[in-house]
């Protein structure tokens with residue numbers, strides 16, 4: 001498991017400019033939504049597309065809610081994390097202060113969906129963002145809006161003494 005200090009050591013590199021079309025780096029290797037080394041994760045892969053970020057994503061049986069349908073919390077996780085890739089376009093880390101998800105249609109397991117997120121407005125530390133998830137016919141299946149707040153390194157150091165986690169499942 002990567003420690004907070006190891007993540008901090010490489011984090012600022014990720015905020016260097018990324019070209020249009022570039023593959024954007026995961027937040028860290030064990031991030032629940034985008035970390036390639038998290039066996040429970042979504043392994044979200046995200047590219048920059050102009051001033052937006054873009055992904056094609058398939059939920060699998062690990063994310064099941066009702067049979068055959070993705071759990072709403074899993075959908076929210078992916079949308080929240082997609083917003084986290086917009087931060088690479090802003091040049092500064094931020095965290096979710098509020099997230100709202102509208103579920104328009106069931107998100108089916110094993111089916112590809114297209115996700116796009118953008119910054120709607122920036123006011124000081126505040127970033128107002130929106131995302132859409134569409135099926136291959138272009139139908140809107142989910143819409144999310146969120147407020148992210150810029151934070152400094154001290155915010156992330158709050159997890160340092162707990163990484164890897166001290167608590168164990170009982």
Ligand SMILES: CCCCCCCC/C=C\CCCCCCCC(=O)SCCNC(=O)CCNC(=O)[C@H](O)C(C)(C)COP(=O)(O)OP(=O)(O)OC[C@H]1O[C@@H](n2cnc3c(N)ncnc32)[C@H](O)[C@@H]1OP(=O)(O)O
Nearest residue numbers: 007008011027080081084093095096097098149152153156
């Ligand atoms: C440089 C080094 C970097 C190192 C990086 C290390 C590794 C990083 C690894 C991975 C990063 C992953 C990145 C993306 C992953 C996906 C996103 C997530 O899952 S993030 C996790 C979930 N979120 C939290 O855990 C936040 C928990 N909350 C907090 O810690 C605090 O609430 C915090 C810091 C976010 C804000 O606290 P306050 O006390 O600083 O600020 P307040 O007072 O709440 O609000 C500031 C302003 O915002 C307004 N505000 C608050 N809520 C609002 C709302 N709902 N609508 C409109 N305005 C609102 C307020 O009125 C205020 O405005 P006025 O400054 O006075 O103008």
